[in-house]
Every structure is written in C-alpha cells, then in structure tokens.
Amino acid sequence: MEILRAEHITHIYSPKTPFEQKALDDVSFSVSPGELVGVIGHTGSGKSTLISHFNGLLRPTSGKVFVEGEDIWAQPKQIRRFRFRVGLVFQFPEYQLFEETVEKDIAFGPKNMGLSAEETAERVREAARSVGLDESLLEKSPFELSGGQKRRVAIAGVIAMRPRLLVLDEPAAGLDPRGRDEIFDTVRAYLASGENAAVVVSHSMDDVARTASRIVVLDRGRVALEGSPAEVFSHRDVIESTGLRLPFVTRVMHRLRDRGFAADVSVRDLDEAADALLRLKGGGGRA
Amino acid sequence: MLKNITLGQYFPGNSLIHRIDARFKLILTALFIAMVFCAKTPAGYGLIAAFLIFVVADSRIPPRLILKSLRSILIFIVFTAVLNVFFTKGETVLFSWRFLTVSREGIVFAVSMVLRIVFLIVGTSMLTYTTSPILLTDAIEALFSPLKKLRFPVHELAMMMSIALRFIPTLIEETDKIMSAQKSRGADFESGNLFRRVKSFIPLLIPLFVSAFRRADELATAMESRCYRGGDGRTRYRVMRSAARDWVALGAAAALTAGVVVLRIFGL
Known part of the structure; x- marks a missing residue:
C-alpha cells in the first residue's frame, strides 16, 4: 500500500484578504514503499507548502491527505500522531537544535512519542549511527559541532522517530560535495529495508538526478512533469520554461545532440556520461 | 499562523x-x-x-x-x-x-x-x-537632531530602531519555521496546563535566541566591513x-x- 497519498490538494494562503495567494493548485502526489521521490521546482513553486501537508502542519484548503490509508484530517485533534509516521526535516535543520547535549536533542522526538527511556536511548544510538555520528559526540553540546555535524544531528532527530516516510527539504543546501554525498548515503541507507520511503525537495537537478527513482516537477503550484529521471529530463523545454536547469551532464548531452551527435540524454551522472561518450566514440557514429 | x-x-x-x-x-x-x-x-x-x-x-x-x-x-x-x-x-x-x-x-x-x-x-x-518604518525613523532622527548638541546619541538610537524594525518580520518568519520544525518532531504548543505550556516553548525560544544573536553578529560584521562608525559626517541615500x-x-x-x-x- 502507498505510504502517502495526497489527492487534489489546493492550498490558499490568507484567503479573502488582499494578500490571498494560491500556493498549490490541485496537486496529487503519492509515495510507495522503497521509493525515493525527488520534488523539484523554482523558488515559490510550492515545494515547501506541499511537504508541509504531508504531516499535517498545513491543512489543505481542499483535497485530502492519506497516510497508510488513513485520512489524516479525519480527527484534527489527533494530527500529532501522523508527525511520527511522516518525518519532516526542514531546510537548515541545524537551526532547530536546542538541547544541552546531542543525545537529548535526538531524543526529543522519541520522548514526545511517549516511548520508554530504554527504547528512546536505543533509538538515539541507532539514529546517530545511521547518520554517521560518532558515539563520542552524543555527550557534547550541539552548539559545539561543525555545520555538517549539526545537520546530521537534526536529521538523526527525525530518523529516531522511525517514520515510514522521511521528507527532507533541501538537505544538501550549503554543504560541500562530501557532506552532500553523506546525506544522500544516509537517505539511501534509510530506504534499504524496502519498507520506508523518502521525499527529497531540491531546486538542484544534479542532487536528485542521481538518487531519485521518481521526479515530480512543480511549477507555480501545479505538477508540471512527473516520471522517472530519464523521462523528466527528456522534456528539456518544459523544464527550462519553469526556470530550472537540467543536470549538468544532461545539458552536455543535449548540447551534443543539438550538434548532431546521437548522445544519450538519459544519463544520470558523470560516470554514465563518460561511458555513453566512449560508446559513442567507439561506434564513431554521427547521427 | x-x-x-x-x-x-x-x-x-x-x-x-x-x-x-x-x-x-x-x-x-x-x-x-x-x-x-x-x-x-x-x-x-x-x-x-x-x-x-x-x-x-x-x-x-x-x-x-x-x-x-x-x-x-x-x-x-x-x-x-x-x-x-x-x-x-x-x-x-x-x-x-x-x-x-x-x-x-x-x-x-x-x-x-x-x-x-x-x-x-x-x-x-x-x-x-x-x-514606511525606515522613513519614520529617518524622520525621528531628523526632528531630534538638535539634541545632538547635548551629546545625545540621536543617530545611534535611530539606527537601533530601524534595525529592530527591520528584523521584526524576519524573526516572525524564523519563529514560524522553528515552530513547524519542532512540531514535526511532535512538540505540542497548544495543550497541557500553564507550566507545561511554558516549558513547551523552550524548544522554540532557545533556537530563536541563538539565531537572533547569530544574525546580530553577522550584521555587525557586515556593517564593520563597510566601515560603519556612527553618524558623524555620514551622508544619506534618501535626503529629506x-x-x-x-x-x-x-x-x-x-x-x-x-x-x-x-x-x-x-x-x-
């Protein structure tokens, strides 16, 4: 069964005022176990608004959200329990740390779930391990850590709730390439069991191109494109009209194709691109 | 909200x-x-x-x-x-x-x-x-400038006021974000008795203070690297x-x- 299904979501900010703004317009979205869905879109395309509906931070103006088949707004007072099943990691999550020690901060979510002390401690250790934090850091103050470490603590804080769906908003923003790879490794490890799923929001195509199994492109509150990375990246015109850029390697391949080479535009990273180019050279074929 | x-x-x-x-x-x-x-x-x-x-x-x-x-x-x-x-x-x-x-x-x-x-x-x-708040502080500075003769720091006060005004929307936005983030970890700001409610604001207030200080620090650095040193001899972009x-x-x-x-x- 799908972990999350959002049906025809429309969200209007400050309705019936001069500041009225339609942030989402009839968006449908679903995530199945094992998937890693990339949501991309320009600033103001409604990405953050969309994911805030997944755990009930925002209530849709119209439309419905189901988590594991349950309508999350059936009982608005019970909305909090869905926060533990759909874990949301916001942009720059390191700014939300507040506890005296890393351990206590990661334990904030599990504690709010009402788990026992032992269960909490175990989850904290496991979450810290899964994001690659050394045990020696657990006793430190989160404010002493480096930027990348802080971010991993914040992500561990959400993973410790063991959500079925992990949603990350721009998890790689402001990190160096290594930090970025580590974050995506964490996400992939989280998906390894096959039971969980993840949604990664980004405005960078390169980040999602390599990792996502499916991509959704948002433009001005609507779904502009949806499909596998290869499908989505083949619509160069639509993507460029939404103000986004194709991943670097895809752009190179498109450019080659424009020049008359039979370049494969569905490549996902540099290695695949190199292989494709070697094949092209081996075949020697100009189209 | x-x-x-x-x-x-x-x-x-x-x-x-x-x-x-x-x-x-x-x-x-x-x-x-x-x-x-x-x-x-x-x-x-x-x-x-x-x-x-x-x-x-x-x-x-x-x-x-x-x-x-x-x-x-x-x-x-x-x-x-x-x-x-x-x-x-x-x-x-x-x-x-x-x-x-x-x-x-x-x-x-x-x-x-x-x-x-x-x-x-x-x-x-x-x-x-x-x-606009900025024009208003400029006006206050202009009207109170005679007090400079008495060594009253008119410009500095006006600057502090306009910075404070400038950061109100920023801090509101920040509060909103941190609240959403902590709610996503199951924080509950709405129920419980008074004591519990006050306590529930700690996860909101600490990050908010930390970020306010960080912003203040960044702003001070930015102003200093542009040689800001108060009102003496300072010309204006908007001349009234x-x-x-x-x-x-x-x-x-x-x-x-x-x-x-x-x-x-x-x-x-």
Whole structure:
C-alpha cells in the first residue's frame, strides 16, 4: 500500500484578504514503499507548502491527505500522531537544535512519542549511527559541532522517530560535495529495508538526478512533469520554461545532440556520461 | 499562523498622504493629538471626524483594515465607556438602580471619551499605515537632531530602531519555521496546563535566541566591513526635502487646530 497519498490538494494562503495567494493548485502526489521521490521546482513553486501537508502542519484548503490509508484530517485533534509516521526535516535543520547535549536533542522526538527511556536511548544510538555520528559526540553540546555535524544531528532527530516516510527539504543546501554525498548515503541507507520511503525537495537537478527513482516537477503550484529521471529530463523545454536547469551532464548531452551527435540524454551522472561518450566514440557514429 | 500579525503595518501607496514628508507627518500627528484633546464640543468633534475621513479616503487604505486595528482595543473602549457612563457624577440623573446611576453628563462624557480614543488610534495609525518604518525613523532622527548638541546619541538610537524594525518580520518568519520544525518532531504548543505550556516553548525560544544573536553578529560584521562608525559626517541615500505640499498640509492642520480651539472657546 502507498505510504502517502495526497489527492487534489489546493492550498490558499490568507484567503479573502488582499494578500490571498494560491500556493498549490490541485496537486496529487503519492509515495510507495522503497521509493525515493525527488520534488523539484523554482523558488515559490510550492515545494515547501506541499511537504508541509504531508504531516499535517498545513491543512489543505481542499483535497485530502492519506497516510497508510488513513485520512489524516479525519480527527484534527489527533494530527500529532501522523508527525511520527511522516518525518519532516526542514531546510537548515541545524537551526532547530536546542538541547544541552546531542543525545537529548535526538531524543526529543522519541520522548514526545511517549516511548520508554530504554527504547528512546536505543533509538538515539541507532539514529546517530545511521547518520554517521560518532558515539563520542552524543555527550557534547550541539552548539559545539561543525555545520555538517549539526545537520546530521537534526536529521538523526527525525530518523529516531522511525517514520515510514522521511521528507527532507533541501538537505544538501550549503554543504560541500562530501557532506552532500553523506546525506544522500544516509537517505539511501534509510530506504534499504524496502519498507520506508523518502521525499527529497531540491531546486538542484544534479542532487536528485542521481538518487531519485521518481521526479515530480512543480511549477507555480501545479505538477508540471512527473516520471522517472530519464523521462523528466527528456522534456528539456518544459523544464527550462519553469526556470530550472537540467543536470549538468544532461545539458552536455543535449548540447551534443543539438550538434548532431546521437548522445544519450538519459544519463544520470558523470560516470554514465563518460561511458555513453566512449560508446559513442567507439561506434564513431554521427547521427 | 503568525503571518496575520500586523506590526509597523505599513500599507504602500502613492496618495497625497503617503507622499507628505515623514517629518511633517510626525508634526502633523502631534498637532492632531493636540487637536483631539482640545475638542470639547460636538462641532469640534465633527470637524476632527471630517478631517480624519478625508485623510482615510485620500490614503486609499481599506476602511476594513482600520476597523480591524480598532477591534484589538475594543475591550478597552467598552471598558472606558461603561466606566464613564456609570461613575461620572452628574446633575441630570436619567436612571438609577442601587449604586449605579446614569446621568446625562455621564453619557456625554463617555461618548466624548470613546470618540477621543477612536480618533487617537485611527489618527496615529494613519501615520504608520502611510509611512514606511525606515522613513519614520529617518524622520525621528531628523526632528531630534538638535539634541545632538547635548551629546545625545540621536543617530545611534535611530539606527537601533530601524534595525529592530527591520528584523521584526524576519524573526516572525524564523519563529514560524522553528515552530513547524519542532512540531514535526511532535512538540505540542497548544495543550497541557500553564507550566507545561511554558516549558513547551523552550524548544522554540532557545533556537530563536541563538539565531537572533547569530544574525546580530553577522550584521555587525557586515556593517564593520563597510566601515560603519556612527553618524558623524555620514551622508544619506534618501535626503529629506520638504515640498510645497508639506507646508500647505502643515498650514491646513494648524488652521484646523485653531478652528477646534475657537469652537471650544465659544462653546459651540
């Protein structure tokens, strides 16, 4: 069964005022176990608004959200329990740390779930391990850590709730390439069991191109494109009209194709691109 | 959710009221306050009401917005009215029950107090509705600059004020974000007794303070690397120049104040 299904979501900010703004317009979205869905879109395309509906931070103006088949707004007072099943990691999550020690901060979510002390401690250790934090850091103050470490603590804080769906908003923003790879490794490890799923929001195509199994492109509150990375990246015109850029390697391949080479535009990273180019050279074929 | 708070509620526009020099608008507001306190007769109140209606109409601020700003002090207005109606001693008693007496004078006094409050709130909020906070602090700095002679740090205070104003929306946005983030980890800001609720704000307040200090630090570095060193010899990007319309507005307001005073003297 799908972990999350959002049906025809429309969200209007400050309705019936001069500041009225339609942030989402009839968006449908679903995530199945094992998937890693990339949501991309320009600033103001409604990405953050969309994911805030997944755990009930925002209530849709119209439309419905189901988590594991349950309508999350059936009982608005019970909305909090869905926060533990759909874990949301916001942009720059390191700014939300507040506890005296890393351990206590990661334990904030599990504690709010009402788990026992032992269960909490175990989850904290496991979450810290899964994001690659050394045990020696657990006793430190989160404010002493480096930027990348802080971010991993914040992500561990959400993973410790063991959500079925992990949603990350721009998890790689402001990190160096290594930090970025580590974050995506964490996400992939989280998906390894096959039971969980993840949604990664980004405005960078390169980040999602390599990792996502499916991509959704948002433009001005609507779904502009949806499909596998290869499908989505083949619509160069639509993507460029939404103000986004194709991943670097895809752009190179498109450019080659424009020049008359039979370049494969569905490549996902540099290695695949190199292989494709070697094949092209081996075949020697100009189209 | 916090986006509904209007603070420093500037409402951009290009009306006559918007274009009047901020320094003059400050003086006009002071005159207006004096005017409200001078008025005593129905004709005086009528004159002020007419003036206010003209200002509101010219500014094109939706009247709904102005009514909204009054709604926040509705309790205060009702309280004042009730207190004055029942506790003003007057000669013409209209109604009496146990310790409560309502006199003609009491009603008149209550009505005039309510009118005064409404005029003051609407009048002064017209200043903030039509003047951007930055222009307003510039105007305050300009008007208080004579105090510099007394070594009073006018420029520094104005700078602090404009920085504070500038960061209000930023901090509100930040609060909103941190709240969402902690809610996503199951934080509950809405239920429980008072003690629990206060405690539930710790995960919000600590990150907020940390980020406020970080921003302050970054701003200080940015200002220092651009050689900011206070007001001495500093030139301005926006130079305030008074135009004919500013003097006309000032003259009109002065005439109106004089009118209100005359009406009071003659008891009309």
